[in-house]
Amino acid sequence: MSDQGLALARQKMSDAQVAQQAIDVFSHYYRQLEEGVTGFIAEDSIEPLTDPDLLADVEVSDADASAALAKTVIIKLNGGLGTSMGMDKAKSLLPVRDGKSFLDIIVDQVLSARATHDARLPLIFMNSFRTQDDTLAALAPYADLEVDGLGLDFLQNSEPKLRADDLTPVEWPADPSMEWCPPGHGDLYTALMASGVLDKLLAAGYRYASVSNSDNLGAAPNARIAGWFAASGAPYAAEICRRTAADRKGGHLAIRKADRQLILRDTAQTSAEEMHYFTDEFRHPYFHTNNLWFDLEVLSRTLTARNAVLGLPLIKNEKTVDPADSASPEVIQIESAMGAAIEVFEGATAIGVGRERFLPVKTTNDLLLLQSDVYEVGSDGLLSRVADPAPLIDLDTAFYKTIGKFSARFPAGAPSLKDASGLSVKGDWTFESGVRVVGAGSLADPGEPGTVTSGTLIEG
Secondary structure, eight states, X not given: OHHHHHXXXXXXXXXXXXXXXXHXXXXXXXXXXXXXXXXXXXXXXXXXXXXXXXXXXOOOOHHXXXXXXXXXXXXXXXXXXXXXXXXXXXXXXXXXXXXXXXXHHHHHHHHHHHHHHTOOOOEXXXXXXTTHHHHHHHHTXXXXXXXXXXXXXXXXXXXXXXXXXXXXXOOOTTOGXXXXXXOOGGGHHHHHHHTTHHHHHHHTTOOEEEEEETTOTTOOOOHHHHHHHHHHTOSEEEEEEEOXXXXXXXXXXXXXXXXXXXXXXXXXXXXXXXXXXXXXXXXXXXXXXXXXXXXXXXXXXXXXXXXXXXXXXXXXXXXXXXXXXXXXXXXXXXXXXXXXXXXXXXXXXXXXXXXXXXXXXXXXXXXXXXXXXXXXXXXXXXXXXXXXXXXXXXXXXXXXSSHHHXXXXXXXXXXXXXXXXXXXXXXXEEEOTTOEEEEXXXXXXXXXXXXXXXXXXXXX
């Protein structure tokens, strides 16, 4: 049945005008799936990465840093809808500070870096078909943002979800859009090539790419890292951070024993019986921030030599066709991680960066912290944390998980958290203006909707 399943999937992608390169990559993973490849990386096949280069120790001249940034393009992954927070639009459209969204602050960061380093510094977003229109509309007021005719975005590819029982493309007439899924952010490389953006960048004289998630405002353009990467001669580099207990689920780098190559291992690539190794932040002390750098020329040569199939490790993602309906058919989504490309390029490396480079917003807990006075945002869009360490936020998911509920309960914005070590909220509380938290603040469930009145001091 699998040969028929692949033929049906390829035809479905062709009918939807998916790029041939993406169809070929999908076919590569389909064959692995039918062969029973799990993508698991065994603990006894790797060694922990314990002594990477650290950005704090890097010496690079201002001139070399600026010269490297002048050859760099900033790429932001922007395909996510923020569905875990109840959104149906790009998460990057969320307001963060003073009415500015993630997109606005990213633009501020890029324009400031251009002025400081006299660099062209293109900003290009990898959108999905769900985020493209809203994102481009939000960027329209920035008349001078596009450079060199490169455009402001390219589209991530789509692929069919496969029935788990026979690997044929699933059919879901109730909502045909749910028959499709993105191939994971490992599609970045295929989409760059298939869209023609990679060739355009090379033709315009760019050499390096700096890639990060659009919900991570810590990953601003960084000339020092650009200078280090250019001087290293490496084809690829990952930004990594020291793990804490809060990072146990994040993918970590390791050294493959067979060839001493750096690799990335995610949770989906770890068997249940070895998960205790994966989550041990002392055994595997560094996690991948999903900020990475690569040499555009090397990527182009490698993709051409491999007919667009980099061969990133398979990630088999098992879900239901309608994620909100557990009774809907079980499906398999074929995915890959862009960070896994570290094992494709001989000589790939990593750089240990500070926590300020990793400020993702995955939940409303993260968003409240970012909106609060724990962070100051400069006119250059750069964030600086005024509290050390950042307080831990724990909002009752029954009342704060979705953006709609969250916004309704913080109509005046976030409370003051710069003097807090934490804030735990149980139950349904609405915060008025001027609320301040000191120490380990907590609110118990009032049993009915409650109000934290203006000027309230919550002390731990």
